[in-house]
Amino acid sequence: MIDSGEIRRRIEAALPGSAVTVRDLTGGGDHYEVTVVSGMFAGKPLVEQHRMVYGPLKDVLGGELHALALKTILPEVP
Amino acid sequence: MARSIMEEIQREVSENRVIIYMKGTKAFPQCGFSAAAVEVLKSLDVPFKDINVLADPEKWQALKTFSNWPTIPQIYIGGKFIGGCDIIREMHAKGELASLVQVSLKED
Numbered sequence: 001m002i003d004s005g006e007i008r009r010r011i012e013a014a015l016p017g018s019a020v021t022v023r024d025l026t027g028g029g030d031h032y033e034v035t036v037v038s039g040m041f042a043g044k045p046l047v048e049q050h051r052m053v054y055g056p057l058k059d060v061l062g063g064e065l066h067a068l069a070l071k072t073i074l075p076e077v078p
Numbered sequence: 079m080a081r082s083i084m085e086e087i088q089r090e091v092s093e094n095r096v097i098i099y100m101k102g103t104k105a106f107p108q109c110g111f112s113a114a115a116v117e118v119l120k121s122l123d124v125p126f127k128d129i130n131v132l133a134d135p136e137k138w139q140a141l142k143t144f145s146n147w148p149t150i151p152q153i154y155i156g157g158k159f160i161g162g163c164d165i166i167r168e169m170h171a172k173g174e175l176a177s178l179v180q181v182s183l184k185e186d
Binding site for chain 2 (some may be wrong): 057
């Protein structure tokens with residue numbers, strides 16, 4: 001298993017300045033729901049946005065991290 | 079002769095307008111994410127091909143590289159990689175998926 005803090009740290013390191021919310025769906029440490037708000041998603045198709053988040057988790061995805069529901073959001077410009 | 083798995087995948091995504099690589103089959107999905115993706119595709123009312131990666135671990139492994147995507151399901155429309163479960167659900171909610179499928183059907 002991987003804890004939610006580790007997931008958040010990895011994504012924040014890969015996407016500096018992003019706001020990351022991680023929810024453990026089962027309490028078992030292997031099914032998570034992750035929401036990432038980042039300006040770095042600007043101009044990128046969804047598939048690229050998701051790849052940017054999967055990148056730092058590649059070694060655990062499909063293994064100890066069984067399931068990751070992902071939502072990527074572009075911050076609203078004030 | 080050794081199996082050319084990459085060529086096999088390339089052929090599958092070219093020959094099928096809509097194809098999903100999934101865990102289980104569309105009649106009997108074996109993972110919640112695959113099941114959810116199948117439900118979205120069924121609602122589009124177009125034929126789609128399903129490939130069960132649980133029955134072909136070599137292809138499962140190759141798909142990670144082929145699509146540059148770490149997880150299953152993976153959906154291709156008109157030969158183009160669309161994404162996984164979250165993406166097709168989001169595109170479907172916005173109404174973008176049906177139009178994408180229609181455009182790819184017209185290209186035939």
